[in-house]
Amino acid sequence: MTLLAVERIKLLTTRSPWWCAIVCIVLTSAFTALIVGNTPEDVFPVSVAMTQYSYTIGLAVIMVLGALAVTTEYRFGTIRTTFQAAPNRTAALLAKATVVAVLALLIGELTAFTSWGVSLLLAPEADLALDSAADVINVAGVGIIYALSAVIAVAVGALVRHSAGAISLLLIYVFAAEGLIMVIPEIGDDIYKWLPFNVAHKFLTGDGESSGGDSLAAETLSTSPLSPGWALAYFAAFAVALLFAAITVANKRDA
Secondary structure, three states, X not given: OOHHHHHHHHHHOOOHHHHHHHHHHHHHHHHHHHHHHXXXXXXXXXXXXXXXXXXXXXXXXXXXXXXXXXXXXXXXXXXXXXXXXXXXXXXXXXXXXXXXXXHHHHHHHHHHHHHHXXXXXXXXXXXXXXXXXXXXXXXXXXHHHHHHHHHHHHHHHHHHOOHHHXXXXXXXXXXXXXXXXXXXXXXXXXXXXXXXXHHHHHHHHOOOHHHOOOHHHOOXXXXXXXXXXXXXXXXXXXXXXXXXXXXHHHHHOOO
């Protein structure tokens, strides 16, 4: 049995990924329904960008899922069994990160297209056709960002080893720390341009094309100077670098 198969069985035979998937899809689409359903068409039109306003809610769930995939094994000591069965720790952690990332990708796509579908039902007259690259990326790109975020969460989980600590660190960084850096006098904005989740947001929203040109029908745009393609490459490189840092540390210390 391959390491990928082992990690898939370990992950999918527990309840947490199933609950995370349900919570991610239901909460995100529910908040989207609230936004779209209460948007007055005579003020500004519902846009493709608006259907993905709530993707960060699902992102939080994915970060929890990724961290727990590692920290739960450390908590119950099963990581020792994993490393005894597969002495190559690098391969074991890469397999775990791959399985979690694929699951996060699937959850992300289901979440994004469910939100988009709910919006179509609630605003049938709105122009929500995915007829441009920006529109497609804004919706289909959510799964990619979830997958890379899951890799980051696995890496942080492997570094911290404790569920509460890893989850707290991830959520505080994503939803508070990056934004607070902007308030640093003189240099805050320049630093913020290159922070990973701000750059990831640039991949999804670009320069606001999926909002139909209406700033009120879009999220706050990323300040990253990168193009969407380079933004994705940057975020992916950050995720991979953090994972390999975690693997390096895992290879040097006791399980």
